[in-house]
Amino acid sequence: MFTGIIEELGEIVELNHEQDNLHITVKSKVSKELKIDQSLAHNGVCLTVVGLGENTHTITAIKETIDKSSIGDLNVGDKVNLERAMQLGARLDGHIVQGHVDQVAVCTEVEALEGSWVFSFSYDNTYNNLTIEKGSITVNGVSLTVVNSKEGSFSVAIIPYTYENTNFHQIKINDTVNLEFDVIGKYVARLMVK
Structure with a gap:
């Protein structure tokens, strides 16, 4: 669950296609605070962190996600809006956002x-x-x-x-x-x- 209040702009640094999947590596200030298996919204798409590097994290978009969002249109150097999942008990400054692109x-x-x-x-x-x-x-x-x-x-x-x-x-x-x-x-x- 998210709020739609963007924490950080990340930069796409690497894109790797593997069968129908797209592995996306993002450089950002919040990357070093992430953990494997954590949810993070990228341009509103909730994706799971699958890899960590120095100031980078990697997520994987499957065909369903690529087909229903603009995530497959990303290029190296593009900026993406990042938001970590909201914490229970925190203010809801935006509105209830699921991270599921319609x-x-x-x-x-x-x-x-x-x-x-x-x-x-x-x-x-x-x-x-x-x-x-x-x-x-x-x-x-x-x-x-x-x-x-x-x-x-x-x-x-x-x-x-x-x-x-x-x-x-x-x-x-x-x-x-x-x-x-x-x-x-x-x-x-x-x-x-x-």
Whole structure:
């Protein structure tokens, strides 16, 4: 379980394909504090630490994860948003995030305002995922508030701190991002269908 509050930007330093799996080595300040078998969100994807090096950790993405997220699009040198699992008894500063990517979205617009940015995304709405105005959404693991909800698209406003301390400063039009829709909203939507 995560909160969507990014702790650190990691850098992809090595990618190794083995059959359908992708082994990803990430360099970060938090790597030295990790343990084998620990869960860590990478751009919102909960992955298990399988190897440790000096200031690096390695995780493995299987075909299911690669198919449902943008994790397979990573390149050496890319920055990834990192968040360790939340601790019981700690504040929930973002919202409840499972680290289970629901689907990907494409960035359709980046609007620079005076002191902030508005990022717009479109997604395939045939999966019955939805956003609501002022509701929560997780984009690449970042807990955000929806400011413009439409069928199959939404926008989020990004403050300078988030822009600089997550990989939002690298997202461009046509880039693919990971989405995790609000878990409470998903359950309510499922109940309404029945």
